[in-house]
Amino acid sequence: MVTRSAIIFSASLLAMTAHGTAFAQETGAKSEADTDQGGLGEIIVTAEKRAENVQRTAAAVTAVTGESLVEKGVVDLRAVQSLVPSARFQQEGQSTQVFLRGVGANLDFANVEQVVSLNFNGVYIPREGTSAPLFDIERVEVLPGPQGTLYGRNAMGGTVNASFVKPKREAGFSGVLEAGNFDLFHGTAIANAPLGEHLAARIGVDYTHTSGYMTSGAEAKDDLAIRLGLLYDSNAGFDMYLWGYFVDKSGTAPNLVNKGTNPTTFAYDENAFLRPNPWDDTRTGALSALAPFGQPKAEDLTYKNYVAGSEINVDLSDNVTLTYIPSYFKLDLDYGYWLGGVPAYYEIGYKQTTHELRLSGDSDAVKWIAGAYYYWMSVEQDVRVLPGTPFEGIYFNNNKGIKTGIAAFGQVTYNISPSFRAILGGRYSSDKAEAAGISFMLQPYTFDRTFNRFDIKAGVEADIGPASMAYATFQTGYAPGTYNPFPATPGNDNLVKPAKLTSYTVGVKNRFLDDRLQLNLEAYYYDYRDLYIQAFDQSKLFNPIFNAAKVEIYGVQADLKLKPTRADTLSFSVSYNHARNKDFITPAGDNYNGLSPAYAADWTVSAEYSRDFDIGSHGYLRAQADARFESAFYADFIHNLGTRQQPYVKANASLTYFANNERWNLGAWIKNITNEPVIAATAFAGIPGPGTAYLEAPRTYGVRLGFNF
Template sequence: MRYLALSTMASCAAMMIGTPGYGQTAAQGADAPAQGSDASPDGEVSTTGLADIVVTAQKRSQSAQKTPAAVTALSSEILVSRGLVDLAAINNVVPGARFNQEGNSMQLFLRGVGSNLDIANIEPVVNFNVNGVFIPREGTSAPLFDLESIEILPGPQGTLYGRGALGGAVNANFKRPTHELSTDAILEVGNYNLVHGTVTQNIPISDVLAVRLGGDYIYHEGYMKSGAYSKDDFAGRIGLLYEPNPDLKIYLWGQGVTKNGSPANAVNKGLDPVTGQYNESAFLNKDPWNDLRTPAQIAQAQSVPGLGGLFFQPRKDDQTYTFLSTGGQIDLRLGDGLTLSYIPSYLYLKSSERHWNGVLESQTDAKYRQVTQELRLSSDGPNLQWLAGIYAFQQRNSGFIILAPDVANLFVTNVLYNRIQGIAGFGQATYAIASGLRLTVGGRYSITGKKANGISPGDPNQTPYFFDRTFRHFDVKAGFEYDIAPRVMGYFTYQTGYQAGTYNEFPATSTQDNLVKPADLDSFTGGIKSRFLDNRLQVNVEGFYYKYTNLVLQSFDLSKVYNEIFNAKRVEIYGGQLDVTLRPTSNDMMSVSVSYAHARNKDFVTPDGSNFNGLQPPYAADWTIVGNLSHDFSLRNGYIRAAADARYESRWWADYLHNRGTEQKPSVIVNGSITYYSEGGRWDLGIWAKNLTNEAKIAAAAANGFPGPASGFLIEPRTFGGRLGLHF
């Protein structure tokens, strides 16, 4: 969005001249579909205690309360009961996160670290993985269904994840086949003619072979007046599990996704239609989701000298989207606690979508082919746990953004070929050096090569550009954990993250290189994880300090046809996260998560000499507060669960300049549900509502509005519906 906005302004200027939890896993216990005993981290059983959550954030299974990081884990039950069908919806329940959807792209930010450049030569800086496989930007908007869990891990994860994990990692894991015959079906209906169905079938072929099949379809009419912002998406999946003996496990999976809905349009923001004056919170229409213009407003836009021929009435546009991916994991137990794991994958993605930024249409195309492989050896001994591995990948992609397609075809980015390939060796070990005291060290050495070519945007001579560089880097991790008490653990960790360099879309010359330097992040975190009151109260707290160097952004200069990408030298981020979960009775659960991330520019000078020190980076709210409350009403043949959750977010800006119209004022989003669960869990029936206050909060914005000053994508309006679940 940022790239598109700035390039839009630059292109227009050129023509005039003459040519934006749940407390560290605790909420998972709140949404279990059945009541009963829960195991404590110590293996004890309590009929009213909090569940012990197992996470794989460190590429091995361990209790979340024994993981030295602020992991937020969302179980399958949470995702289904709250209707969290994609990352944009998950944004509402994760502290310190901002997941922005723009067309088929998702911009992931954790604690103020992320990237808002949706172009082919920029990789995300928050790593999104499915079954341990890195997924490129346009793949992150695929529907999420039949998942075992999603884990959100803030902070740099350079040693274990490497690529794209400078700001953190988001890990989604499919449910694997089991050796039991089972069928699960979910049907939802709601306003905007919503129809959403998910069906999964688990089939035990034999004692050693099982298959899991799944399909998901979602349809709803457009949330916008034009009919835009609709869904007509299908996803299919197959998984195979082969366990010929206790020492060998082979898991293979494949997934396909198509989208046939209409992408959201961006609406004008920041201008009062009555007074004609600047008003940060104003939209052109009383209904913010009304993306249409009056005849007078269209005439006003078309009267702009030299530009009127580009502006028209917004409409519902189409898209094509095909996403195919396959992969697996082979685990071979070698004895003496050793396990050899191999994780291969292949991915193909092709996306083409059009949407409107106010009265200006744009088209975004992207295409990917990717192969990844990871081979690692791990050991899980009583005093020493370690893993070491090799990771290799190759990605070939291309992409462009065009303004006013079919009218002027103004390219603002045009990457014809972009190849990224790399290899890395990594390792991490945790050793118990004394009773209750453990030391962790890790490292990763990576070599990344980038080779690309394209046509310089805005150049009337269509000058080609080329790029061919290799980047080498070593990430480190060091920390310790100490068991202060049986259910209280303290930890401190230093670790780094890295984003390989990239290029500007113009030819390198003797006086101006097209290199954009690599970005680095150094992180210091410390925290305490604890449980009290017979395992009913969980209190986790973490403090952090990040030094972020060479942040990759795009300049803003109306005198240039092409706005170059540059490095902001230093951004400082510090803060803390407090997560409290209380289960006072077996029928009640409440949790609150408070995240504070003070992100400010410290050495931030643009190529033209402008100084933005002291300002917040894009989409970096200081405060987010997430709360959840649920109560179970026991019945003779089941129970009813009433639940509500809310998210508060302080103000943020969508660009580093803090342009007018790109500010999101402090906001609160409230959701609720009431669900009946039958005895034995065979079926459930419920109603739900999201964004109860119908708040028109921007998901992302940029300074490209006509008449101005900005335009923004909005979150979904108030939606409500019913859900039926069947489980056999």
Template sequence: MKRFKLHTALGLFLTGTGVPVVAIAQTSVTDAGSATASSLSEDIIVTAQKDRQTLQRTPAAITAIQSTEIVTRGITDLVSVQNFVPSARIQAQGASVEVYIRGIGTTNDFANTEPPVAFAINGVYVPREAMSTPFFDIDQIEILPGPQGTLYGRSAIGGIVNVTLKRPTHEWETQAIGEVGNYGLFHGTLVQNIPVSDNFALRAGVDYTNRNGYQKSGASAADDLAGRLSALYTPTENFSAYVWGFLTRKRGTATNLVNKGFNPVTGQVDGKSFLHNDPWDDTLTGPLLEPYTALFGPVKSFPVDYDGLSVGAQFDLTLGDVTISAIPAYTSVDSKINYFLGSLFAVYNAKIKAYSNELRASGDSGRMKWQAGVNVYRQVNSDVTGIPPIFINYNYRNRSKGVGIYAQATYSITDEFRITGGGRYSSDSRTGRGVTAQAAFDYSSNAPWTADVKSNHLDWKVGLEYDATDKVLLYATVQSGYQPATYNSTPDTDSFDNRVDSSTIIAYTAGFKSRMFDNKLTLNSEFFYYDYKNLPLQGYDPDLLFNPIFNSQKVEIYGNQTDIIFRPTRNDNLSASIGYLHARQTEAIVPSSPFFGKAAGLDVSGLQMMNAPTWTITASYSHDFQLSRGYVRAFVGTRYESDFYGSYTHGIGSRQKAYFMSDANLTYHDEQGGWSLGAWIKNIENEAVQSALGLGGTPGPAITFLQAPRTYGLRATFDF
């Protein structure tokens, strides 16, 4: 039977603001957009903990964004999730994305480093270089703070971001999105679902974005095409086979890093200054800057050559109370990117091939829910990086492989009281080889290097849950996590050990989730304390011949996240999220080695961790104006972040001042819920907010990517 459903979106839409994702996820809004008191009691299902649970009954501060919100709030990639997640920074870095959750993240994207926050699609780990894939036809985005050592192991010491794609259904569906805006934006999405038979369905989609560059040179333009195909086969009630794959092709222009911290008018260092009144002006013009242009040439834009492929599957077999799942996956990336670091020309080429497979069993025997599994992975990175003609850093090949065996169970001691226990044994290895220049402008100084490091670790988790009432959940959890050891891409000598030790964390969390006043008010709060040892610190500094990593001795992180949703009427929705984060490098001294340049021997103990603002406050309000045929939804939201640093040394130019960033929308939805038409605007203040940042460069003292400037446009959606 063909389903005929129209859905359109009209809105003056300010997205990118910090509407608390938890708040978004904890209400169930009908397609017509009007939520009743009864609908507010319906909870969405989250799967980030590899189990289907309602969000309000999950003992963790999961942030979840559902498909409708993904479209209407303009979430088109991982970076655009930034403003919806409390105490988090999600920021672009070339073809990669940096994710910091509660202060835990990393700034470099070279082959010898892995992000401490894992990114997964349908529960499958995806390498950092594939994190910039476009988001479309998404069912849900879930962000779970770390550590998640028991269930995920590798690269989840800081948390997990899991994107769930929409599966094929047994109904005919045609969905389309059309969008135009400033900077010559055109964005279109087309999705078709085909019920081939009663037990077999296909789903195909294509997404295309084209826009001019945000930067004066023409850099940071988009010409991105992505296609996806998935199939679902359910021959019996006890077996299902879900297979998916997508291609991503990017042919826009790479984003240049702009200079920060030098005032070209006075010729003096000034941490707040950009080179031009327009911070997105990446050119080097003016008397004081002409010597740099004469030496290195004019700043210009370079085309991106990026191709990505991801394929995966999930096979589920149910035998009585036990379900056995097999989840194989493969990802490849071939990326060639040239860009400017201020006035310096840089190259970043990367080829990645990643394989993984997980075999999992889970069951529910009434009193006890459990799961156990084994995960194996292998990843090969081949890349060439450098800043010719100053120096060259070749990472010819990096191989990562490992195996993890885990188990976790929740036992109901009474109907109201539950206890959870789990553990995971991980064995990981990293090998690499390459060449690193030992002196600037001197290719004869290139020195070959090799590295071979191994690490093993046992993670564990203990948690308690108590249903104080049918609408109040209390919980407390203690769990561990670890990041595998790695290496520095330079020779191992008597004076410098290129091994970087594994890092470990023990996290204590306690909180509550509640609903009150006939479900009109949702109030959730979580307190956390992290004891973090051997945090790998790595500052991106183009003045150095390579970017050395070292282990800080100790890090202390604690804070609170409180999320509030209030719906006083069926037409009004107020939400807010307050994140307090104390993240400090309590013991951290840069090694006294020439490899660390001017930072060698520097004591950075007690400094605020990079990209970890103390306060993150988001607030939003929406109102539905009911019409005789359909309704109009007005939305406005804002996000506040206190000041923070993009460098662990707090170098000049690395400080981002406190800021507000606001978005808004005004959207008409027809009464059938089948189409909408709207206008949106993002970053109303046109605030220049730094993204991934590095120290050094010319003239320096810092260089940074920037978040997008003010953008606006129109959007129409259709759902047949």
């Protein structure tokens, strides 16, 4: 068995001998190094709120370029999962549950916020907004571990940052057209125009149509997104980037299917689905007796999301910059769906404003950043089971939910010597939560609490070779307390205590063989206190949130990336993540010590290979294949029957012709080649049960045309 001490000792030894590296996966970078020297090139990231080479960032950043996202057919956040080690980016209705290294939040109820934050252009996006399409993207960055210093309350488990392509000072028109199975039509069109010496505008439109993955027609897409951008750059120390987008989804909502019952014997069978086709959510024929409330069907979906933001930068001197990032977010969502044979209804509305103001500076001895942050969020939610029947019940109701917060933060990197640096940071946060609604007992409840917290970061970096860096970091993060939706009494408070995470990481980053080989390693240990955790049992109207007193997580992430020739690229990563409850006994005396938290697989292994073939003077052909293995995991902390995902492998491939003038490309792709059914958000109970699960997409394939003029 891999032990924590062995992991950290091994990482420390590798750091001292310059043979390891922290995991920083670079995908799809195109640079002069690629063209002239055949090397791996570099990716510039802003994970720590300043632009720097990902290989010089003292953190396990996974960075993926927009070109690579298009080539791999990644059109939303969920599909990024295949590119990130030890991660689950999975569907729950129109939400995306994000788990990094076993840290995340399940269930899409308003009293459980994300603990891995998604940010668009530096703006926090609430959970139901995470299903917005990804298009015209500069890059996506994934940063695991608590980021309490720079990102605050929703980044206890890490951050996912997506940056849009900014307007450019040149006219251009580009896009993508795709067609595939399930009646797929997907089109993206981007127009860019200079509007003078200092001003440029950019507009993008993205549309997706599919028939439903589910046999009933559920999970069909009819999604439209429009994005606008305006960039003013004075070339004299002042620039302003304004952006906004609108998303309108009017397809059908996904349904959950039953898992864990043999359809022939009706005996428990953990890996069985009710139909030979796992995505068949109907109950016709011999299964009609399992449809007491009618046949599951495709329910209409209404989703409208409006977002606007900006980034303003002012150079106050040669090495001091003032940055201001305001934003506005509004979302209205409602749909019906089926939990196996049980109908349900989901409705939620958000309004949010955020403001971040920061100063940053850079000198020969010191890099620093200091800032203030404010947010206000309003959320109303109603989730019901068996709507419109005599058995209608409330799963969750919140007719008033207000969250506000302020924070002050700062971080300093000091050069102790030309090759050795120290990092120190801190953030003070004050978060207030107010709520009112109707409990499952049809009684009114209220909640009003304020939570104060100071998070810290301390670390060191050392250059240990011409292209090698070692680091060690200590940092903390927290999630504000929340509530259970029932009336508080003197003997039964509805408070759920804040969750806290303390992490220790060591790692190294290396480039060898004239920039052709990257070898990276990071080891980590997380002390996770008062994790708030909830399991969903659809046979119960009330599913309480508990605080798990202590969860211990430790592991390693390793990455190898090799470009032996200009035509070949090989990537391989392996992640071991040991997450277990150390002290988790519920008030009723149920003991879950020794069990893994939800969606925390021990092993994740992925590999990718691509090769370019010259086929004349006009272009080249790129063949690409990748595969990802994930060991078994459970979808809830109880390890209920029907909630276990068996180990699986998913593989994808593509073949694309690129014109040398970069004006167009044409390719074919296939995803989930073996049609592997993999669970996403999963609940206990059902008809017949024992579990009901959202499923990741089945095998899909298609052709793609890209153009750039």
